Amino acid sequence: MAKKYQPKEFEKKWIEEWEKEKVYKTPLRPAGGGATLGVKEYVLVMFPYPSGAGLHVGHVRVYTGTDVLARYFRMNGKSVLHPMGWDAFGLPAENAAIKAKKNPIDLVPEHIVTFKRQMQQVGLSYDWDREVTTTEPEYYKWTQWLFIRFYKMGLLYKKNTLINFCPFCKTGLSDEEILADGTHERCGAKITKKELPQWIFKITKYADRLLKDLDGLDWPRGILEMQRNWIGKKEGINMEYPVKNTDETIICFTTAPVNFGMTFIVVAPEHELIKKIMNKKISVDPKIRKNIIAYYEKAQKKSEIERETEGKEKTGVFTGLYATNRIAGWDVPVWVSDFVIGHVGTGAVQGCPGHDYKDFEFAKKFKLPIIRVVEGKNGDKSPIEQKEQVIVKGMKGKVCNSKFLNGLDFAEGLEKTMDYAEEKGWGRRVVTYHLRDWIFSRQRYWGEPIPMVYCKKDGWVPVPDEELPVKLPYVKSYEPTGTGESPLATISNWVNTKCPKCGKPAKRETDTMPNWAGSCWYFLRFADSKNNQEAWSREAIKKWLPVDWYIGGAEHAVLHLLYSRFWIKALQDLKLLNFSEPFLRLRNVGIVIAQDSRKMSKSFGNVINPDDVIAEFGADTLRVYEMFMAPFNSEIAWSTKALQGAYRFLKRVWDLYNNSEFIIENSAANEDKKLVVKLQKTIRKVTDDIPQMKFNTSIAAMMEFVNVWEGKTLPKEEAKQFLKILAPFAPFMAEEIWREVLQEKGSIHLSAWPKAVGEIVEEEITIPVQVNGKLRGTVKIQNSESKNQNLAIEKALKAEGVKKYVAGKGYKAIYIPGKILNLVTG
RNA sequence: GCCGCGGUGGUGGAAUGGUAUACACGCAGGACUUAAAAUCCUGUGAUCGAAUAGAUCGUGAGCGUUCGAGUCGCUCCCGCGGCACCA
Numbered sequence: 001m002a003k004k005y006q007p008k009e010f011e012k013k014w015i016e017e018w019e020k021e022k023v024y025k026t027p028l029r030p031a032g033g034g035a036t037l038g039v040k041e042y043v044l045v046m047f048p049y050p051s052g053a054g055l056h057v058g059h060v061r062v063y064t065g066t067d068v069l070a071r072y073f074r075m076n077g078k079s080v081l082h083p084m085g086w087d088a089f090g091l092p093a094e095n096a097a098i099k100a101k102k103n104p105i106d107l108v109p110e111h112i113v114t115f116k117r118q119m120q121q122v123g124l125s126y127d128w129d130r131e132v133t134t135t136e137p138e139y140y141k142w143t144q145w146l147f148i149r150f151y152k153m154g155l156l157y158k159k160n161t162l163i164n165f166c167p168f169c170k171t172g173l174s175d176e177e178i179l180a181d182g183t184h185e186r187c188g189a190k191i192t193k194k195e196l197p198q199w200i201f202k203i204t205k206y207a208d209r210l211l212k213d214l215d216g217l218d219w220p221r222g223i224l225e226m227q228r229n230w231i232g233k234k235e236g237i238n239m240e241y242p243v244k245n246t247d248e249t250i251i252c253f254t255t256a257p258v259n260f261g262m263t264f265i266v267v268a269p270e271h272e273l274i275k276k277i278m279n280k281k282i283s284v285d286p287k288i289r290k291n292i293i294a295y296y297e298k299a300q301k302k303s304e305i306e307r308e309t310e311g312k313e314k315t316g317v318f319t320g321l322y323a324t325n326r327i328a329g330w331d332v333p334v335w336v337s338d339f340v341i342g343h344v345g346t347g348a349v350q351g352c353p354g355h356d357y358k359d360f361e362f363a364k365k366f367k368l369p370i371i372r373v374v375e376g377k378n379g380d381k382s383p384i385e386q387k388e389q390v391i392v393k394g395m396k397g398k399v400c401n402s403k404f405l406n407g408l409d410f411a412e413g414l415e416k417t418m419d420y421a422e423e424k425g426w427g428r429r430v431v432t433y434h435l436r437d438w439i440f441s442r443q444r445y446w447g448e449p450i451p452m453v454y455c456k457k458d459g460w461v462p463v464p465d466e467e468l469p470v471k472l473p474y475v476k477s478y479e480p481t482g483t484g485e486s487p488l489a490t491i492s493n494w495v496n497t498k499c500p501k502c503g504k505p506a507k508r509e510t511d512t513m514p515n516w517a518g519s520c521w522y523f524l525r526f527a528d529s530k531n532n533q534e535a536w537s538r539e540a541i542k543k544w545l546p547v548d549w550y551i552g553g554a555e556h557a558v559l560h561l562l563y564s565r566f567w568i569k570a571l572q573d574l575k576l577l578n579f580s581e582p583f584l585r586l587r588n589v590g591i592v593i594a595q596d597s598r599k600m601s602k603s604f605g606n607v608i609n610p611d612d613v614i615a616e617f618g619a620d621t622l623r624v625y626e627m628f629m630a631p632f633n634s635e636i637a638w639s640t641k642a643l644q645g646a647y648r649f650l651k652r653v654w655d656l657y658n659n660s661e662f663i664i665e666n667s668a669a670n671e672d673k674k675l676v677v678k679l680q681k682t683i684r685k686v687t688d689d690i691p692q693m694k695f696n697t698s699i700a701a702m703m704e705f706v707n708v709w710e711g712k713t714l715p716k717e718e719a720k721q722f723l724k725i726l727a728p729f730a731p732f733m734a735e736e737i738w739r740e741v742l743q744e745k746g747s748i749h750l751s752a753w754p755k756a757v758g759e760i761v762e763e764e765i766t767i768p769v770q771v772n773g774k775l776r777g778t779v780k781i782q783n784s785e786s787k788n789q790n791l792a793i794e795k796a797l798k799a800e801g802v803k804k805y806v807a808g809k810g811y812k813a814i815y816i817p818g819k820i821l822n823l824v825t826g
Numbered sequence: 827g828c829c830g831c832g833g834u835g836g837u838g839g840a841a842u843g844g845u846a847u848a849c850a851c852g853c854a855g856g857a858c859u860u861a862a863a864a865u866c867c868u869g870u871g872a873u874c875g876a877a878u879a880g881a882u883c884g885u886g887a888g889c890g891u892u893c894g895a896g897u898c899g900c901u902c903c904c905g906c907g908g909c910a911c912c913a
Contacts, residue, residue, distance in 0.1 A: 220830095220831095221830070221831080222829090222830045222831060222907080222908080223830095224830095225829060225830050225908085226829085226830080226907095226908055226909080228829090229828090229829065229830095229908075229909055229910095230908095230909080232909090232912075234912080234913095236913085252913075253912090253913060254913065255912095255913075256913080266913090314911090337911095338911095339911045340911080340913075341911080341912080341913095344911090344912050344913070345912070345913055346913090348913085349911095349913045350913075351913090352913095356913075357827065357911085358911050358913080359913085361911090432912085434909090434912070554907080554908095557908080558908090628838095628849085628850075629838060629839085629850085630838065630839065631839085634832095634838095634839090635906095636838075637838080639837085639838075639851070641851055641852075642837090642838070642850065642851050642852095644851085645849095645850050645851060646850085648850095648865095649849095649850085651865095696838095696839075696840085696849085696850095697839095697840070697841095697848090697849080699849080699850090700839090700840070700848065700849035700850075701848090701849080702849095703848095703849055703850075704848075704849065707849090766845085767845090768844075768845040769845090770844085770845085770893085770894070772893080772894090773892095773893065773894045774894095775845055777845095778845070801880095812893075813893090814893045814894080816844065819844055820844045820845080820894080822844080822893050822894060823893090824893050824894090
């Protein structure tokens, strides 16, 4: 009786053997042992934050998919860089450490040990010699060094800023870290505003390049769109409206050609005009002034987030002033309302209630006129009633009731309005962005110390390069202070230092960098991870960068991916790099949810631990299952039953190789031609599918092949080929069979990928026959005759199912050789 | 509201404009077994039908292009994700 499939018996052995033989070392010798190394292929998966919970089956999915790619490229003779590291700074690590009452400096390495062990168990082919950890001084030394480069080029500056502040984490946050409902993406606490001195990164300086360069990237469309939306470039016009009986002008930003539908102006409570009214620089009726002051004070009490989220009920006060809409030739009343936000646009809105939802609500509430200036469905130009909702959806439709703009579509109308206003001097074209500068300070312990010293005489002075790294002190108490100062501020022997410039007493910056800092450049460090002279050498970068394949979750669509792109562009400007985009291809992985269709979570008790799955079924089963269940970028719900299907498949493969009756030494004797043809098709399919990350169909094709193979014999050479295409998915079993059963020398993972035979020649092919587009039968035809239309028709007409539909009728034949025959009657 | 992605059997899902439902799970029947598990074999879109005869319908809905549409175009409906009092 043949040996039973027992993965436990050999998986551990191969983990050790691969490490010993340095099978996955970068760069590898070419597959098949040839002399030259192939083209480089940098295959990178987003490195994890090593949490205490250990590896999740979701991690296993994204790492395995990336690993399959890396293994595939290696076997195809490419020079592969496939590294792994740890993104260990940041709030989650720090909060976990506080909970565990352990310093994160001690806790993080413990977590890393667990993660690494689990990754090795899954059979991931990383070159561990290149491992990096963002929290180690050897690494963050260079993060600090980069900070100073950015500071020196003027991209970083410190300024008092009204920032988003998380009262739970007691730290400032960037806009990108706040969810739409005004809560912190990490802890879910409601964000408040606080004014603090902050290090600010001028990412907006790169807005245009960050936007333009998206065009050249092979990234998922959705992610590109999210970045475009986040950068939020808008071309429009700042229209000037003189305020009657004053010297004032209100400037309104607009992207819509709707001057002829404009019936009011609304300014934000913070607007200059309101300040001037309140301090009597503009004279208005004292009663109105009183109302405005009351309204202003009420608005100030609300936080911005309250103002935005508290409901859509419009409030407001008429200022008593009128402004002139010179394009339309009429005056409009000026109102103040808190639905207009001071720092958005110009803090003033030209109200066109016919075609804007908010303006409509406002006009309805205060009984202001509503004019249609964009046609509705079927060219509808009728007036808009007060009770109606907004008629025009989005920026579609033709402009109407607008004199010289009539009949133009929306975009043309805007162009013409802009030309007209500029010509008359009533406004000018402007470009605005949604992107804001990046708040780079965190008032927390667990981050890279910002390498700056404040001297009373010299101001901010960077720590000299030779004094880097500025090490994070090992302390007992690192809990957030809540005062807006980092806990580092309380460590006086660390804070107090000398000014690098004048040598007088000075103080260190006590804020730390945000958790994104380390991940902005880690992919560069992998190219040269051991370099202690510089952050990277030019040769190493030239050899490996940019990243060819970057794989990870869609949750990083904006934050990490935008920040990294920004750093790379800045580093290019510093001439430290000579490319402008870090990640040429981006692919997303779908999340793994629990069997009950909920998120896997301790509190639901539905978490699947990869260790348990490996203990029961082996790592290969886990890998094959996760690759097979759905397309790589789709969400999957865990299914223990389906997992067993993957196990069954592998077991059947094992049995085929361990049963001499299914494999013969040489191809002459009992070989089954059809089986060999099927194998060639399978090789072709898997070869095509892997670089498209269509792992599910690759595995399905291999399953099909195994279904055909069972009960037949396959020549040994062909059996080796099949094992090779299985190897990226089930590396343990493939290696065990390769070396122990087939007695091959060296690792299968360094063997050459099989080539499918040029043309697959089947002797006989089946051609479907349709009559009037409906399938009525099939005919078998010799492959050599497949181009012969008359023969195909002749055969088709003999088929019972076809005959009765065509009999006695004239027909036209459409024949696609080897594909289909369609007979169209009458 | 805007932007993006989807909608195919009982389930996860396949399908360069060319035999829709590959592959897998589940289910049903059978073999092996004292029995169960495991394994193997057969069947499995719906409706009509005794039928493993045949027919009709069938990829969210409806039109259209085409010899032929899950796939292309138009008009909608629904679900998911992102953004948003953004002017």
